[in-house]
Amino acid sequence: MGDGPEVDIVASKPLIVAGMPMYNEEETIGTIVRRTLRHVDAVLCIDDGSSDSSAHLATRCGAQVTRHRVNRGYGGALKTLFVKSLQMGADILITLDSDGQHDPNDIPKIIEPILSGEADIVIGSRFIDGGTSVDMPAYRRLGIKVITAASNLSSDLNIKDTQSGFRAFSAKALELLRFDCEGMELSLEILEDANEKELKVAEIPTVIRYDVPKGSRFTALSHGFTVLAYALITLSQKKPLIVLGIPGFGLLATGAAMGLRAIDSVGEFTDVTIGPGITAAWIGVLGLSLIATGLVLQSARSILKLLIVKEFGID
Ligand SMILES: Nc1nc2c(ncn2[C@@H]2O[C@H](COP(=O)(O)OP(=O)(O)O)[C@@H](O)[C@H]2O)c(=O)[nH]1
Ligand SMILES: [Mg+2]
Known part of the structure; x- marks a missing residue:
């Protein structure tokens, strides 16, 4: 050969x-x-x-x-x-x-x-x-x-x-x-x-x-x-609940604490409690809206993922 x-x-x-x-x-x-x-x-x-x-x-x-x-x-x-x-x-x-x-x-x-x-x-x-x-x-x-x-x-x-x-x-x-x-x-x-x-x-x-x-x-x-x-x-985008939810929760807790203090002192100093009371309210509202936005984005992410898996078969 x-x-x-x-x-x-x-x-x-x-x-x-x-x-x-x-x-x-x-x-x-x-x-x-x-x-x-x-x-x-x-x-x-x-x-x-x-x-x-x-x-x-x-x-x-x-x-x-x-x-x-x-x-x-x-x-x-x-x-x-x-x-x-x-x-x-x-x-x-x-x-x-x-x-x-x-x-x-x-x-x-x-x-x-x-x-x-x-x-x-x-x-x-x-x-x-x-x-x-x-x-x-x-x-x-x-x-x-x-x-x-x-x-x-x-x-x-x-x-x-x-x-x-x-x-x-x-x-x-x-x-x-x-x-x-x-x-x-x-x-x-x-x-x-x-x-x-x-x-x-x-x-x-x-x-x-x-x-x-x-x-x-x-x-x-x-x-x-x-x-x-x-x-x-x-x-x-990836973890909206961490980025928005945690600061939101912090703000909500601060707002609640301030609100309680303001309510507590209403009887004694009616005039001076209006300022802290309003601050407590807006801090609380800001906190709540951050948490809500975090939740909405988190679920939007899940829905988007579901759609992509269904439409394109990509996991
Ligand atoms: N082609 C190109 N190269 C760039 C530009 N800006 C910076 N560089 C180059 O990219 C490399 C990194 O940039 P540098 O300014 O040193 O960034 P740093 O070291 O990360 O702070 C260097 O070799 C630069 O010469 C640019 O606009 N175009
Ligand atoms: Mg360099």
């Missing part, structure tokens, strides 16, 4: 692509692209109308640069990264900042759980054992903790670092995930969607630096506010 055609039994090497949203990062982009290329097959930079030489430097250092005509924000850049890496047939997309806050040498560690099939999304985390941050201001840490607590209340993922942009996505995650947000609240939208689509999310320790020339485009306050507002809106 002659030798038949050789069958290639060696699995083909996975295609690993790194993507960097890029906005006026000429101080750091060159070094980051070069350091990243040591660990991946291609680097894609998405430039949103930088006015400096970021695009030129990134191209010179070996990245493929895509320019948006108008600024579409971090979310727009991520959408383009998803589309481009799917077109390239990437097996993994790693996203990292072009401002030097993430260490490209951690890429092998971050893609490991995807290569071994343990996860579809991996987050480089500064808040789990072995992870840390350098020179991170205390108010940013507090802000991230509050946002993370709110987001963990609405999803069951229990992620410790919901705000890290150092992430890796499997091809399955690239195909399934859908998102609309333009700004940094996208970090939470993706996790919500991953949760709904039952994608496996893992966290791997990493270092996130704040001692870089331009660590953040937005102030902690505006960033924190947008993301926290998103987290609370999602939470109120």
Whole structure:
């Protein structure tokens, strides 16, 4: 029997692509692209109308640069990264900042759980054992903790670092995930969607630096506010009774207590009890209406769910 055609039994090497949203990062982009290329097959930079030489430097250092005509924000850049890496047939997309806050040498560690099939999304985390941050201001840490607590209340993922942009996505995650947000609240939208689509999310320790020339485009306050507002809106859609019912109950109890005190003292000081009496009434009414709204939204949610199951068979 002659030798038949050789069958290639060696699995083909996975295609690993790194993507960097890029906005006026000429101080750091060159070094980051070069350091990243040591660990991946291609680097894609998405430039949103930088006015400096970021695009030129990134191209010179070996990245493929895509320019948006108008600024579409971090979310727009991520959408383009998803589309481009799917077109390239990437097996993994790693996203990292072009401002030097993430260490490209951690890429092998971050893609490991995807290569071994343990996860579809991996987050480089500064808040789990072995992870840390350098020179991170205390108010940013507090802000991230509050946002993370709110987001963990609405999803069951229990992620410790919901705000890290150092992430890796499997091809399955690239195909399934859908998102609309333009700004940094996208970090939470993706996790919500991953949760709904039952994608496996893992966290791997990493270092996130704040001692870089331009660590953040937005102030902690505006960033924190947008993301926290998103987290609370999602939470109120998913668990309206917690968000509206608990404060509503608190107000109702306060109103009732004040009302009782006012009634108690009616006999002695008729004139002075009118003020507290009215306050008690409106606090109580506000509490009741919050509870009622919470109940209505909660049942609307159940009805909607029932309809979706009936109409589309999706559970
Ligand atoms: N394409 C694009 N990239 C952006 C935009 N805003 C910020 N970036 C990049 O996204 C990354 C994260 O932004 P940054 O301001 O550092 O956010 P932070 O570190 O989370 O506070 C950086 O690499 C920025 O260059 C934008 O509007 N478009
Ligand atoms: Mg940054």
